[in-house]
């Protein structure tokens with residue numbers, strides 16, 4: 363996209379630029395199984411998963427996709443062994459620190475969605491810094507869902523709106539989709555056009571429950587650490603075959 367990108371990746375000629383999703387969301391599942399199959403500790407799958415995510419972000423930006431949202435840690439993932447949780451929190455922090463400069467150069471606007479106050483303080487500080495420093499970038503919106511749960515997001519929106527009703531700032535009959543969406547974590551982007559879940563599981567696992575109302579969903583058996591550009595291209599080709607009717611005929 364940008365003139366200064368030295369290794370700009372062009373959109374494959376068999377994909378239609380006019381029919382690209384504006385917003386892609388990914389459930390990056392299968393890291394643990396990928397590692398296990400290689401006799402490696404699960405965390406090696408997460409490490410490799412970071413490289414895949416970085417490449418996907420670059421690809422989305424080069425191909426003209428406006429927003430990428432990645433599910434990195436669910437509200438239920440706290441139930442994993444403590445050492446895996448700790449590894450993930452440290453990994454998020456380290457990757458943010460290491461990649462910030464490049465994200466600035468690449469015109470990426472970073473966002474985080476989820477209950478961020480419950481994250482370790484050092485990670486919260488890194489999150490605030492990366493969001494602040496990239497806030498004027500417009501190349502692509504990159505949202506990381508961390509300590510994110512769709513149900514929790516809906517509940518906190520209800521609480522915020524109820525408070526405003528109590529304070530007389532909103533009347534209950536005025537609550538509509540626009541007001542509700544304004545109180546969701548994801549309020550800076552339109553709903554995802556395409557949700558991709560890797561690893562063969564066919565469920566949403568509490569991801570973007572409100573926002574997926576009319577998203578196209580693509581499931582693949584490929585594990586996240588193997589989800590390279592050619593896999594992404596397959597997902598986009600499948601998306602371009604879909605007939606999005608939005609309830610109309």
Ligand SMILES: CC(C)=CCC/C(C)=C/CC/C(C)=C/COP(=O)(O)OP(=O)(O)O
Nearest residue numbers: 390391392393394395411412434454457506
């Ligand atoms: C900075 C940043 C955004 C980094 C992203 C790192 C990353 C790839 C996080 C995903 C973590 C996760 C719980 C993946 C699910 O695979 P799983 O562990 O459930 O795998 P399994 O289903 O095979 O057990």
Ligand SMILES: C=C(C)CCOP(=O)(O)OP(=O)(O)O
Nearest residue numbers: 389390391433434435436567
């Ligand atoms: C990808 C992330 C961050 C969460 C969903 O994957 P999980 O592995 O936690 O989901 P379940 O298979 O347990 O539903």
Ligand SMILES: [Mg+2]
Nearest residue numbers: 391392393394
């Ligand atoms: Mg999993």
